[in-house]
Amino acid sequence: MPHEDLILRTHALTKSFKGFSAVTDVNLEVRRGSIHALIGPNGAGKTTCFNLLTKFLTPSAGSIVFNGIDITREKPAQIARRGVIRSFQISAVFPHLTARQNVRVALQRRSGMSWQFWRSARALDALDARALALLGEVGLSDFANTLTLNLPYGRKRALEIATTLAMEPELMLLDEPTQGMGHEDVASVTALIRRVSAGRTVLMVEHNMNVISSIADRVTVLQRGAILAQGTYAEVSQDARVMEAYMGTADQEAVN
Structure with a gap:
């Protein structure tokens, strides 16, 4: 994919805590104007990735490039001024x-x-x-x-x-926007995300596979801090490794 089509790229993004690697060699590419979903079982490293992208955590290794500019060493306020804005998991x-x-x-x-x-x-x-x-x-x-x-x-x-x-925001990061919602609220917020994404780029962490399948242009699946699969929802949902990663979780039925 040409770099000018990408609003965000990470190269070998890694975060270790006292010898434990929460995120390992993540190469993420987010296409400008898309809705990109970051999914994975609990403990897969999704929130750590978000914290690295918004600089609430400092990477142990690797780089983050936004609009062609290396922002790896920038502070959270600098990144926000560039238009990378995060909506928190708990209502803020x-x-x-x-x-x-x-x-x-x-x-x-x-x-x-x-x-x-x-x-x-x-x-x-x-x-x-x-x-x-x-x-x-x-x-x-x-x-x-x-x-x-x-x-x-x-x-x-x-x-x-x-x-x-x-x-x-030029890049809007949504952290589990439908968490804890009933069916009607999920449907209305999903429609809202689709509506407000016009002319913007959205990167979202989301557990609800019905939401992902209905609005995500591209999906990155994390497992144990590393990328397991990337592609459209149809592609990743048919990936045997993804189905195995979700085996035994509440999301398994939705993935199939």
Whole structure:
């Protein structure tokens, strides 16, 4: 694949903890404009990979290249400014703010106004139109003035995606976006991810194989910290090694 088609590449990415290798020689290639899923059994190294990509962990070896620039040694804030934005597995919104206020906080961070508490309310209100537009993009227009703690779980995850979008991601990392959801919420959040991925690149860790099969353009399977298989969902789901890796887990039926 030509490098200009790739938004993110890792070469021999490795992370060891006191002699234990959590991630080993991972060569990941994420195509620009795609939805790319990172899957694998529990303990496969998926979250460690995410932590390496967003520099919450420092690689023991290997390199990370984003938009043709080596970002291996950059700090988390530098990477975020480049447009690599992560949405966390556990909902990262302020429960006692409204949905609109949560998005506005994210917009303030993006605009550098985070700590300018002395700014007038009028200056902050200028962000409201963008906040409301983002809420509309994730289907939360009717919940703009609802306290976040009163939102149903699926709506909270939609709000989290709105706050992620407020940071203007070029590469959006979603960490198990449908975890803990009922069937209806899973379907709505899956549709939301498909919708907001237009014009963006999404790299997601996800356990639900129905979600992966319906929206992922490409899948990378990790096992014990190393890449086991890569390809389309159809390709990896028929790979004997992948089926063996999932044997005996709850995901086995979904993989077949």
